[in-house]
Amino acid sequence: MAALGLCRAFGALLLSAAPRRARPPVLPPGPPPWLSGPVAAACRGLGGSAPRCTTDPLWKCRVKYTVRPIGMKKTGGRDHTGRIRVRGIGGGHKRRYRMIDFQRLRYEEGAPPEPFTEKVIKVRYDPCRSADIALVAGGNRKRWIVATENMQPGDIIKNSSHIGRMAVSANEGDAYPLGALPVGTLICNLESHPGKGAQYIRAAGTCGVLLRKVNGTAIVQLPSKRHMQVLETCVATVGRVSNVDHNKRVIGKAGRNRWLGKRPHTGLWHRKGGWAGRKIKPLPPMKSYVNLPRVRAAE
Amino acid sequence: MAVAMAAGPVALRRAGAAARGLTRGILTRAGRPRHRGPLPRTPWTTRGPPPEVLARVVERRPVRKQVELDTITCAGRLHHIPGLAWPRFPPWDRGWHDPWHSPGPRYEEMPLYKERGCYICHQGVRMLEGVRQAQWLTKTKLVEGLPLSVQSILDNPAHGLQEHEERVKDAISHARFWDTREVAPKRERFCPVLFEDLIHLCRLMSRKYPALSKRMLARNYRIAATWERESVLLQVRGLNGILMNSMAPIPPVASKEEILATKEHVLETFHPILPTIDLQEVNVYKELNDTGFRDGYPYSHPHTLFFLESAIICPDRFRPEQLRAKMLMFAFGNALAKAKALYGNDPKVLEQPIVVQSIGTDGQLFQFMVFQLNTTDLVSNDGIKNLVWIDSDQKLYETAQCVPKIKKRVVVKPVGIHGFQPDTFKKFLALYLHGTV
Numbered sequence: 001m002a003a004l005g006l007c008r009a010f011g012a013l014l015l016s017a018a019p020r021r022a023r024p025p026v027l028p029p030g031p032p033p034w035l036s037g038p039v040a041a042a043c044r045g046l047g048g049s050a051p052r053c054t055t056d057p058l059w060k061c062r063v064k065y066t067v068r069p070i071g072m073k074k075t076g077g078r079d080h081t082g083r084i085r086v087r088g089i090g091g092g093h094k095r096r097y098r099m100i101d102f103q104r105l106r107y108e109e110g111a112p113p114e115p116f117t118e119k120v121i122k123v124r125y126d127p128c129r130s131a132d133i134a135l136v137a138g139g140n141r142k143r144w145i146v147a148t149e150n151m152q153p154g155d156i157i158k159n160s161s162h163i164g165r166m167a168v169s170a171n172e173g174d175a176y177p178l179g180a181l182p183v184g185t186l187i188c189n190l191e192s193h194p195g196k197g198a199q200y201i202r203a204a205g206t207c208g209v210l211l212r213k214v215n216g217t218a219i220v221q222l223p224s225k226r227h228m229q230v231l232e233t234c235v236a237t238v239g240r241v242s243n244v245d246h247n248k249r250v251i252g253k254a255g256r257n258r259w260l261g262k263r264p265h266t267g268l269w270h271r272k273g274g275w276a277g278r279k280i281k282p283l284p285p286m287k288s289y290v291n292l293p294r295v296r297a298a299e
Numbered sequence: 300m301a302v303a304m305a306a307g308p309v310a311l312r313r314a315g316a317a318a319r320g321l322t323r324g325i326l327t328r329a330g331r332p333r334h335r336g337p338l339p340r341t342p343w344t345t346r347g348p349p350p351e352v353l354a355r356v357v358e359r360r361p362v363r364k365q366v367e368l369d370t371i372t373c374a375g376r377l378h379h380i381p382g383l384a385w386p387r388f389p390p391w392d393r394g395w396h397d398p399w400h401s402p403g404p405r406y407e408e409m410p411l412y413k414e415r416g417c418y419i420c421h422q423g424v425r426m427l428e429g430v431r432q433a434q435w436l437t438k439t440k441l442v443e444g445l446p447l448s449v450q451s452i453l454d455n456p457a458h459g460l461q462e463h464e465e466r467v468k469d470a471i472s473h474a475r476f477w478d479t480r481e482v483a484p485k486r487e488r489f490c491p492v493l494f495e496d497l498i499h500l501c502r503l504m505s506r507k508y509p510a511l512s513k514r515m516l517a518r519n520y521r522i523a524a525t526w527e528r529e530s531v532l533l534q535v536r537g538l539n540g541i542l543m544n545s546m547a548p549i550p551p552v553a554s555k556e557e558i559l560a561t562k563e564h565v566l567e568t569f570h571p572i573l574p575t576i577d578l579q580e581v582n583v584y585k586e587l588n589d590t591g592f593r594d595g596y597p598y599s600h601p602h603t604l605f606f607l608e609s610a611i612i613c614p615d616r617f618r619p620e621q622l623r624a625k626m627l628m629f630a631f632g633n634a635l636a637k638a639k640a641l642y643g644n645d646p647k648v649l650e651q652p653i654v655v656q657s658i659g660t661d662g663q664l665f666q667f668m669v670f671q672l673n674t675t676d677l678v679s680n681d682g683i684k685n686l687v688w689i690d691s692d693q694k695l696y697e698t699a700q701c702v703p704k705i706k707k708r709v710v711v712k713p714v715g716i717h718g719f720q721p722d723t724f725k726k727f728l729a730l731y732l733h734g735t736v
Contacts, residue, residue: 057334057338058334058338058339060338060341060344061338061341061343061344062341063341063342063343080335080336080337080338099343116571117570117571118571119569119571119572121427137427137571137572137576138571138572139571139572139573139576140575140576141576142427142576142577
């Protein structure tokens, strides 16, 4: 359906000097009326801006990557049945979702799987997360990534998958596999399996520490002081995540929490049970995402 | 409290279509059915293991679900029976070609599909690196300021550029204040009105120089120009702006020495960004060179291209740097198409360079550009390059106050045009007169 609109657009490009013929009735400019929402926005092509929000529940299911922000539909904590699944969510400022590429080592189509560099175009606020995001451009494509602490527009950052015998002296913002980094570096945007995409250490100001590297795996300390063992080919970004003073901000008033989309707690007084209060426990055991053979269990 | 009757979905769609102005025979079709249930699994909605691991997991489906092994399915029974596998039904075939439901041909099956991709610059392309990127793509050397021939028209008092100041102020007031019944007209109104008024003022000079009447404005014409640049195929296509054609071409602006001096100039690249970033890559294209006008059209030479940024919302308008890049690309496209029409498709250095001017504005800021096409040999990075003179960010006026600015009951800024600069209109007029005077 979308291809039909695209075919029409390309047909118009090709018929620039063709002799005049009886043409079929022309639709008004813009996508055909039966296309709705994001599909229409995709067909609009030249010069349209993306909507500020959308009523389409499938806004998240876009497969093609784009740098332009996508209108979001707020759930209010409701699930697909319509009942509240998570309390305390609702209202707040409208947000547009910028598709962040958490897989730093994503090669362009047609590009060889070699280390490549990218240039930071701008660093900006993202309403959907506590960290700032950076628009980087390399080759023929642009993408959004989570910015690190001292990232400025104009910086060149490197993404590499090569693990050498010597550890690399990594600059902040570069992405290397854990096996190539020296022990003790501060890292962020860590992935648990190679190629999965970063799922750990993404919040503002957080950083993990690479503790040690042991035969093909690396052990990282997460911001919660928990230890995590992953394969050394997992890629992580060097440095702390941006927006370091995020935890020092003062909300100031109830209204600011409402702008953030948080609804108030119930005011009913509950007697607190055993779950409340400070707990002092030993650290949980190290989490291993490596399928080691049973003979040598993870340390 | 008045209670509005809840209108059904079909009535709502008809009302929407009527509001958009389509009032004859509105065919309402069912839109997308309301999605119920959990979201489909896409890479952006799942947090599972990476696709390779997922594929390995999928193969270990329970044996009951693998239809290839099970020959007894519940297909004939018309309802699910626990213990029998669910059959895999073939996708439903309508039996006839329904144009509103058929997906259309794939790119690979289209007749104009080519393996080699082509990068197209159209009117919606906003270049990341701006003029530097456009310079690399068109093999051009940049010179700041307007060329000497235009400067001489500016400095020559015989052209009478001074008398027009009052008329220009009237034109700005007409566009910005008088053209509406509301407080202030929107940009998509005042930008074209200002352009029309300034063109009218320029045309008044044809009483003094009769050759100026041999000009014609053209809108909504499509340009097509193809060239190759270091093993990358590039095209400029589509609607661009308002073109003023003339019967006689503009004489070359740069001297022979300047043209030969461009041989030493080195085009700047911006590693790690490729110069084709932001251009639309297509595999279905036609290598076409077309000026947009048929042979035998009396006004055959492109003179000036006008770009009006008249979108109301700020993000829809081009930034000045992006506008200058667009002006350069389309001036080059028009010049190249004309060169190929006159001298053929072979790449060569032109004996008679082709000059195309370009003016871009958003109603307040003006960008002036003069482009000279010296060569159609664009494959290599060496050799003679084309030349462009750019005069950027010329304000015609600072502000146009529609309502007086009042602070603490004192009028700080009265109504009217503030910060009027007559030089900008003089440059506009000089570019109009260039080539004839």
